[in-house]
Amino acid sequence: MRHDVVILAAGQASRMGRCKALLPLSDAPGDHALSRLARLWAGAAACRVVTGFHAGAVEAACAALGLEAVRNPQPEAGMFSSVRTGLEAVLRSPTFASLDGVFLQPVDVPLVRPLTVISLGEAAASFPGAALIPTFAGAEGHPVFLPAALLPSILAADGEGGLRAVLAHLPLRHVPVADALMLRDMDSPKDYAALCELARGADSPSPAEAGEWLRLRGTPERGLRHARAVGAVAQALAQALARARQREGAAPLPDAALCLAAGLLHDICKGEAEHEAAGARLLARYGFPRLAAIVGAHRDMTPVAPASLTERELVFLADKHCRGGEWVSVAQRFDDKLALYAGDAAACAAIEGRKARALAMEAALAAALAPLAGAGEEADPARLARQALAPHARGPEEPSHERP
The missing domain is CATH 1.10.3210 (Hypothetical protein af1432)
Structure with missing residues (x-):
């Protein structure tokens, strides 16, 4: 399956108080949220990072990692504005016609495992035309897979209620996976500390x-x-x-x-x-x-x-x-x-x-x-x-x- 990835990294991180994309996940040099996701998505046709708040620091990191940065001109408008910015960049790409779809990946969910990505890819082949959301024990997580055919409909939406509200009116399937880490974000310092602890054992299932x-x-x-x-x-x-x-x-x-x-x-x-x-x-x-x-x-x-x-x-x-x-x-x-x-x-x-x-x-x-x-x-x-x-x-x- 040929796919692009859009990493959403434009948020202000007001509750965290620090730029989430560059938060270290271990003592290893350069091991931060964005670098983890760059490794996860290394096989994508293209990986674009939507920046906004903290754009200077995030875009410098993107350059070092070989990722394309796309700036959201109005990050204060909320996450759907970043979704729109990223998907519009995908649509403008000369390779869009050859894509099967796009994965939307929030930067503050950095411990997603290959298991989830592969499972979503397999489901996309079985259910062409449907948006896919991974679940663990019934709870929805990330990333979301969007088939290329749905992108115009998503971009035509007003975004009221966010992406999940938009997807509720489109073909949608949930994909059960054995990966609880795709549920874990870092909205607060407490979340971040827990995520760092989980990162130490991420290569082994709980x-x-x-x-x-x-x-x-x-x-x-x-x-x-x-x-x-x-x-x-x-x-x-x-x-x-x-x-x-x-x-x-x-x-x-x-x-x-x-x-x-x-x-x-x-x-x-x-x-x-x-x-x-x-x-x-x-x-x-x-x-x-x-x-x-x-x-x-x-x-x-x-x-x-x-x-x-x-x-x-x-x-x-x-x-x-x-x-x-x-x-x-x-x-x-x-x-x-x-x-x-x-x-x-x-x-x-x-x-x-x-x-x-x-x-x-x-x-x-x-x-x-x-x-x-x-x-x-x-x-x-x-x-x-x-x-x-x-x-x-x-x-x-x-x-x-x-x-x-």
Whole structure:
């Protein structure tokens, strides 16, 4: 799909008291709202920034980022005046005839993920001619996609009630996405502080986002129980390993939030052939490369030394301790499979190999957690897994008949 982007950055930011477009989102040099959005929209045919208040500073940043600036002559007239300014610039473009549509992106919603952009693009192909608004759990967010055919009608409107009021009279569809960050703006210093905190973990879905993604993909209840169980165990193992390494002054510390997200989403493509690889491809495509690396490796893995354990190994082990939503020892998990495939010598040999590697990995984790035992803390991976699953306890579940 060929599209332009209009970033709306003309506001006065009276409640914020500072130019939102240039507010830093981390300590990294040049990491501000506008630069984040420039990276997000790097694949657009053209990306224009509507300026107004703070025009000098924003336009200088646009020049540094290679973005075209279009100044709103009357920014005090409200956001629809900026929408009009941006869309008129798109219509004047010599490439307008080749465009499928335009994304409208407020600069104060800078943490929109590729997941949302890709989902809107897919929906645009399925519903040509309709404006699209992304939603998370029913709440509307940004950006809005406008098909090229609707631009004249939008520009002919008086803008009373803003863009959403204009769109209410045009073909419109809502597109559910598993991205709560496309709801988060920064209208106040409190909003901005919260956004900076969210920016640190933006490359990993929250539990609510992971749950919504699984729901949108139609994951059955059994799959949801297993996902929650693996996420809980992976998080607990990561937290324990972090405590052990802190006691020893060792690094790196595992990312418990990443382990939780990977555990929740490790079977996102369950039911597809080679579902681990399919899940990794899906996550990478939607902008989650760290998750993809973990999910793609969760079925089988070569053991590593205790000092080399990462989130990948922790999620791998967490999965081996969960049969459906209940706890199981690593040995029993594989013994169940051996019983299922007792008549298939080749399958049993493969299962025995996977069992040996998983037990070796668990031994490596036990060694890495040894410093906790000296402090009177639980240091046994199996018991930590069982404790993590206590809130998820249910009745026994049947062994899975997945490939050996």
